[in-house]
Amino acid sequence: MLARGLTRDTTVVALGGGITTDLAGFVAGTYLRGVPWIAVPTSLLAAVDAGIGGKVGVNTQAGKNVIGLFHRPLSVLIDVDLIATLPPHEVDNGLAEMVKHGAIADRAYLDALVSRAQRLRTLQPGALAPLIRRSVEIKAGVVAADPQESDYRQVLNAGHTIAHALELVSGLRINHGRAVAIGLSVEARMATLLGLLSATERDALIQTLTALSLPTMVPVDLDPADIVRATAIDKKARRGRPRYTLLARLGSVARGAEGFAREVDEKIALEAIEESRQGPE
Ligand SMILES: NC(=O)c1ccc[n+]([C@@H]2O[C@H](COP(=O)([O-])OP(=O)(O)OC[C@H]3O[C@@H](n4cnc5c(N)ncnc54)[C@H](O)[C@@H]3O)[C@@H](O)[C@H]2O)c1
Numbered sequence: 001m002l003a004r005g006l007t008r009d010t011t012v013v014a015l016g017g018g019i020t021t022d023l024a025g026f027v028a029g030t031y032l033r034g035v036p037w038i039a040v041p042t043s044l045l046a047a048v049d050a051g052i053g054g055k056v057g058v059n060t061q062a063g064k065n066v067i068g069l070f071h072r073p074l075s076v077l078i079d080v081d082l083i084a085t086l087p088p089h090e091v092d093n094g095l096a097e098m099v100k101h102g103a104i105a106d107r108a109y110l111d112a113l114v115s116r117a118q119r120l121r122t123l124q125p126g127a128l129a130p131l132i133r134r135s136v137e138i139k140a141g142v143v144a145a146d147p148q149e150s151d152y153r154q155v156l157n158a159g160h161t162i163a164h165a166l167e168l169v170s171g172l173r174i175n176h177g178r179a180v181a182i183g184l185s186v187e188a189r190m191a192t193l194l195g196l197l198s199a200t201e202r203d204a205l206i207q208t209l210t211a212l213s214l215p216t217m218v219p220v221d222l223d224p225a226d227i228v229r230a231t232a233i234d235k236k237a238r239r240g241r242p243r244y245t246l247l248a249r250l251g252s253v254a255r256g257a258e259g260f261a262r263e264v265d266e267k268i269a270l271e272a273i274e275e276s277r278q279g280p281e
């Protein structure tokens with residue numbers, strides 16, 4: 001951009017998945033101390049999550065989410081026909097965040113996802129359009145209420161404390177979407193163990209994930225104690241103590257004395273992980 005002599009009247013257009021929208025938004029936010037940008041997300045994850053909310057950045061060897069800034073796009077243009085060519089194994093990533101959005105804000109949305117599971121999996125534009133629209137509304141609503149991530153935005157972190165630990169412990173063998181799906185299921189078990197979420201609603205969430213062909217069990221080859229140790233290195237941890245966003249009901253997050261993210265006794269985390277381990281009876 002410098003070599004081409006682009007001036008302040010430049011607008012950056014990001015056409016691609018979340019890596020592209022994050023990078024292009026970051027370039028736009030820093031070039032000449034900030035020029036406008038427009039997001040055109042082409043992956044399901046970028047459409048429902050990465051392209052929405054104005055958090056942009058670059059991944060470095062120091063990790064994800066270390067270098068970045070808040071720079072909201074002028075607009076986000078989602079063309080569902082662009083998403084149709086996404087490889088099938090990439091669909092999990094978007095789908096898991098869509099389930100998360102329903103779990104934190106809209107129970108009926110979970111039912112809508114399940115009833116269109118097959119058409120979603122095969123990326124049929126007619127099924128995608130209304131479901132992407134609702135996910136965007138949910139995320140954008142949370143972001144608008146808390147643009148600088150002071151507290152309420154923590155609700156978007158549901159399932160993610162365990163998910164990040166699973167990604168770390170598995171050496172990224174478990175992709176983000178599958179880690180989030182397992183994380184939602186483990187953290188729902190934690191919420192039930194703490195008396196926040198009823199067992200019926202916990203099971204309904206796990207069944208929703210299963211109906212969408214997302215995993216809910218922690219692979220047996222991962223050591224539960226290693227997973228718990230890894231939660232302490234999560235970016236949301238404070239003083240090395242991991243924090244969790246837990247559900248009170250399907251469609252609503254429990255608010256505690258510390259806000260929407262809370263510290264949880266390691267024994268509870270361990271018990272929830274043990275409960276969700278796959279393997280012989
Ligand atoms: N800024 C945020 O708030 C936020 C939120 C969530 C995730 N993220 C970031 O988003 C990134 C992940 O995004 P992603 O899952 O889109 O990954 P990605 O950008 O790597 O895209 C996934 C793969 O799909 C390909 N692809 C994208 N669109 C396609 C299409 N229409 N047809 C065929 N192939 C297509 C890409 O080339 C890539 O190989 C991570 O870096 C993550 O940190 C950011």
Ligand SMILES: [Zn+2]
Pocket residue numbers: 097160176180
């Ligand atoms: Zn995520």
